[in-house]
Amino acid sequence: MLGIVLAALGLQAAILQQDAIRRILAINVLGVGVFLVFIATAYQGADAPPDAVPHALVLTGIVVAVAATALALALQRRMESSDVDADDE
Amino acid sequence: MNEAMALAIALPLLGGLVAVVCPRRGHFIGNLTLLLNAAAAVWLLSLVMQHGAASQLLGGWQAGLAISLHADALSSSLLLLTALVGLAISVYATRYFHSSQDATRFWPLWLLLVAALNGLFLSADLFNLYVTLELLGLSAVALTALGGKRESIKAALRYLMVGLLGSMGYLAGVAILYTAFGTLDMQQIGARINVNPASEVALVLMTAGLLLKTALFPLHFWLPAAHSNAPAPVSAALSALVVKAGFYLVLRLWTEVFPEAISPQGAVLIGALGCAAILWGSWQALQAERLKLLAAYSTVAQLGYLFIGLALLVSVEEGVTRDILFGAVVLMALTHGFAKSSLFLAIGVVQQHAGHDRIDQLDGTAQRLPATTFAIALAGVALIGLPPSGAFLGKWHLFSTSMEIGQWLLVAVMGIGSLLAAAYVFRVLGHAFGNAAFASRPVNVAAEEWPALALGLIATLLLGLGGAWIWQFLEVVA
Numbered sequence: 170m171l172g173i174v175l176a177a178l179g180l181q182a183a184i185l186q187q188d189a190i191r192r193i194l195a196i197n198v199l200g201v202g203v204f205l206v207f208i209a210t211a212y213q214g215a216d217a218p219p220d221a222v223p224h225a226l227v228l229t230g231i232v233v234a235v236a237a238t239a240l241a242l243a244l245q246r247r248m249e250s251s252d253v254d255a256d257d258e
Numbered sequence: 259m260n261e262a263m264a265l266a267i268a269l270p271l272l273g274g275l276v277a278v279v280c281p282r283r284g285h286f287i288g289n290l291t292l293l294l295n296a297a298a299a300v301w302l303l304s305l306v307m308q309h310g311a312a313s314q315l316l317g318g319w320q321a322g323l324a325i326s327l328h329a330d331a332l333s334s335s336l337l338l339l340t341a342l343v344g345l346a347i348s349v350y351a352t353r354y355f356h357s358s359q360d361a362t363r364f365w366p367l368w369l370l371l372v373a374a375l376n377g378l379f380l381s382a383d384l385f386n387l388y389v390t391l392e393l394l395g396l397s398a399v400a401l402t403a404l405g406g407k408r409e410s411i412k413a414a415l416r417y418l419m420v421g422l423l424g425s426m427g428y429l430a431g432v433a434i435l436y437t438a439f440g441t442l443d444m445q446q447i448g449a450r451i452n453v454n455p456a457s458e459v460a461l462v463l464m465t466a467g468l469l470l471k472t473a474l475f476p477l478h479f480w481l482p483a484a485h486s487n488a489p490a491p492v493s494a495a496l497s498a499l500v501v502k503a504g505f506y507l508v509l510r511l512w513t514e515v516f517p518e519a520i521s522p523q524g525a526v527l528i529g530a531l532g533c534a535a536i537l538w539g540s541w542q543a544l545q546a547e548r549l550k551l552l553a554a555y556s557t558v559a560q561l562g563y564l565f566i567g568l569a570l571l572v573s574v575e576e577g578v579t580r581d582i583l584f585g586a587v588v589l590m591a592l593t594h595g596f597a598k599s600s601l602f603l604a605i606g607v608v609q610q611h612a613g614h615d616r617i618d619q620l621d622g623t624a625q626r627l628p629a630t631t632f633a634i635a636l637a638g639v640a641l642i643g644l645p646p647s648g649a650f651l652g653k654w655h656l657f658s659t660s661m662e663i664g665q666w667l668l669v670a671v672m673g674i675g676s677l678l679a680a681a682y683v684f685r686v687l688g689h690a691f692g693n694a695a696f697a698s699r700p701v702n703v704a705a706e707e708w709p710a711l712a713l714g715l716i717a718t719l720l721l722g723l724g725g726a727w728i729w730q731f732l733e734v735v736a
Contacts, residue, residue, distance in 0.1 A: 176430065183423060189415060196422050203426050207433040222323075223436065226385050230429060233392045237422055240396060244403055244415045251408045 172209060176202025189248075193241045200234045259312045262302040263327045266337060266376045269295050274369030284365035285352045291369055292341070292348040295376075299334070299341035306334045310735050313382060326443060328382035331735035332588060335728070336379045336506060339592050342716070343498050343599045344372050346709035350603050351491040353706045354610070360404050360489070367404075371397040371495065378503050383442040384432045387507060388425065395421035395471070398500050401492040402484050410487040417484040420470055424504075427467025434460040448515045457519045464511060472504030474528075474565055475535035478558045482542075485554035490606025493550060497557045498599035502591055505564055509587070512572055520572050529569030533671040535562030540678035544685065549605045549615040552682060553598065556641060559675060560594045563656065566668060570659050579659060585729040586655035592728075593648035593721050597640035600713035604633040607706050617685065621692035629707040631690050636714030638683035640721075643676055648721025 179199025186192045204227045211219040273291030277284050306312070311330035318324075329337075351368070355361035374393035381387045399421065403414035432442070438456040439447050451457055473481040481501075485493050512520060539559030546552040567587035574580045607630045608623060609615045624631045640647035653672065660668040 176426075180423075183419070192419055196419060196426070199423070199426050203430045203433065206430065207436075210433060210437040222442075223433070226436075229385075229389060233389065237392070237396060237418065240399060241415065241418050241422075244399075244411055244418065247403070247406075248408065248411050248415065251411065 172202045172205030172207075174202070175199070175205065178202070189245050193238060193245070196241075197234065197238060200230070204230055259302075259305045259309060259329070260314045262298055262305055263312075263314055263329055263380055264316075265298040266295065266302060267327075267373055267380065269298060270369045270373035270376065274366045274373060277365040277369055281362035281365075284361050285355075288365040288369060289345075289348050289352060292345045292372070295372065296341040296345050299338045302329060303334045303338050305329075306331060306735060307731060325386055326382040327380045328445075329380055331732045332506070332509075333379040335588060335592065335731070336502065337376060339502070339595045340372065340375050340379070340499055343494070343595055343713065346603070346713050347491045347494050347599065350494075350606070350706065350709040353703075354489065354491055354606060360406075363404060364401070364489075364491075367397050367401050368491075368495070371401065371500075375499055375503060379506065382444055384435065384444060384447070385442050388429050388432060391428065391471070391503070391507070392425055394500060394503055395425065398496060402488045402496070404492060405487060405489050407487070409483070413480075413483040413487045416480050420480045424467040424470035427463045427470070429467075431460040431462075431464030431467065434463070444510065444515050448517075451516060451518050453519050457516065461511075461516050461519050461524075465508060468504050468508050468511075469531075472501050472508065472561060473558060474531050474561060475538055475558060476531070478535065478539070478561075481558060482551055482554040485557065486548065486550040490550075490602055490609065493553070494599040494602035494606075497553065497602060498595040501557065501561060502595055505561065505591065509568060512568060513584075517572065522573065525569045525573045528565050529665075529668065532562040532565035532569060533668065535559060535565065536671055536675035537562075537678075540675050540682065543682045544678060546682075547616060547618070549608065549617055549620075549686065550602070552617065552686065553601050553605060556601075556679070556682065557594075557598060559679065560590075560598070560641065562675070563653070563672065564591055564594075566672070567652075567656055570656065570663075570665075570668075574659065574663065579662065581733065582655055582729065583659050585732050586652040588732065589648050589721065589725055589728050590652035590656075593640050593652065593717050596713045596717035596721065597637045597647070597649070600633055600710045600717060601637035601641070603710035603713065604630045604637065604707075607703075607710065608634075610706075617689055620686065620689040623690040627707070629711055631687075633707070633710040633714045634690070635683075635687060636711070636718045638687065640714070640717040642679045642683055646722035647718045648725050649717075650722060651725040 176199050179195050179202055182195035183192055186195055207223050207227050211223040213220055270291055273287055277287045306329055313326060313328045315324035315326050355364055374390050378390040381390055399414050399418040402417055403411050434456050435447055436442055439450045441447060470477045485496050536559050539555050543552045543555035546555055571583055605615055640649050643649040643653040657669060
């Protein structure tokens with residue numbers, strides 16, 4: 170439930186925010202929301218052990234999300250440094 | 259069979275790693291890898307032709323846990339498209355990045371992109387598809403940013419964010435499907451699927467996410483900037499191959515996983531968006547001032563045809579008509595792949611020799627670069643859909659099916675789209691053949707020009723005259 174709310178918040182912010190850093194963060198929030206929903210699906214009742222497959226998948230997803238965030242931040246830094254260069258000229 | 263599938267993924271991945279370790283030999287490693295990859299793709303295709311579709315579970319795990327690969331007619335023909343276009347792009351890129359620092363960064367990323375594409379076409383379960391989709395997206399974004407200009411970085415950043423949004427939508431859909439059906443295997447889900455809220459929500463989420471990545475109108479807003487600001491070999495790969503990956507997934511999902519859950523309204527919506535894409539994309543291409551922008555908008559329009567084909571596919575009853583239509587859609591996707599990569603590579607040659615790609619200053623290009631101008635014309639023939647190109651056959655069947663089921667609006671839109679395509683192609687050629695103020699000697703740079711020419715020839719002659727082969731192939735395997 171919380172996951173769905175987070176995902177919705179993230180989606181809304183990712184579309185509405187103008188600032189690139191905020192957008193990157195918003196997409197991360199969206200991702201966490203989706204991961205939470207996925208983890209919640211592992212629940213199989215109070216007695217049964219949770220299903221392990223969603224955990225493995227979410228772990229992979231987190232790795233991918235970290236890589237993507239790093240790339241986005243690197244690109245953003247390149248843009249900002251080229252802004253500075255343009256001001257110097 | 260198993261070796262061929264594993265090779266197709268392992269080869270480019272390995273090549274990419276080696277290219278990181280020895281950056282100076284990048285050109286050699288890249289070309290060698292793509293050559294071997296093309297051999298693997300041909301091998302796989304011939305195996306599929308002989309023995310039919312096949313699946314494989316990696317690492318000795320049982321079904322459900324193992325990474326499963328699946329090769330059939332659709333995936334092996336797209337694999338061959340990737341291999342051939344990839345080979346041509348590599349040969350061209352060797353010249354393009356000849357004396358540039360970017361070469362050391364280009365080859366690892368490019369080989370990773372090919373590995374991701376091969377993996378995507380061969381994956382049989384939804385989560386691996388997500389992983390390959392992300393790999394593809396990340397390497398494509400990094401390649402877009404290679405130019406280092408402010409515009410290309412900006413376009414790359416936007417491309418990345420859109421791609422991430424798309425993948426998150428897709429992943430959310432996968433989560434819902436797993437909860438509802440307890441498996442990630444496409445065939446198993448396809449067998450168990452029924453119409454309930456869960457499968458419908460998953461269908462909408464996954465389709466929306468993938469359409470964002472495939473840039474179907476009105477979700478195409480990121481495409482022109484990203485495709486037109488990347489270096490020429492990268493633009494060719496993005497327009498010809500990367501958007502096809504998204505389309506391939508939608509096609510798979512709609513025809514194999516979700517056919518039960520798709521309502522007629524859904525098909526109408528996709529068809530309508532396809533129509534809008536054709537009209538809007540062609541119109542923008544006609545207005546474009548730069549060649550690369552024209553080619554990028556033309557991709558938006560051409561994707562429209564593919565989605566109209568998809569809409570027709572799900573609204574036609576199973577039978578001969580549907581099989582023919584399926585072949586037509588595959589043929590159009592292949593033709594567009596070859597034609598668009600040929601166009602982008604040719605534009606790259608023009609840009610490097612003229613120093614710009616403004617359409618109204620192209621006068622005399624035909625005299626200076628005759629072979630390249632010929633390549634542009636060949637690609638143009640395929641984009642308009644004139645005979646003898648593969649797109650002609652494809653469009654012919656789209657037309658006849660639309661008439662059979664009485665969708666006259668589709669017929670009209672596709673007709674107008676073809677006329678607009680003719681207009682934008684001839685606008686370029688008209689300028690290229692214009693009288694130059696000074697007659698300079700014709701330039702002939704074989705290594706730069708033949709990749710574009712070869713791709714154009716495949717799109718226009720080979721796929722057009724040998725197009726019937728596609729249907730036989732799909733029929734034999736099915």
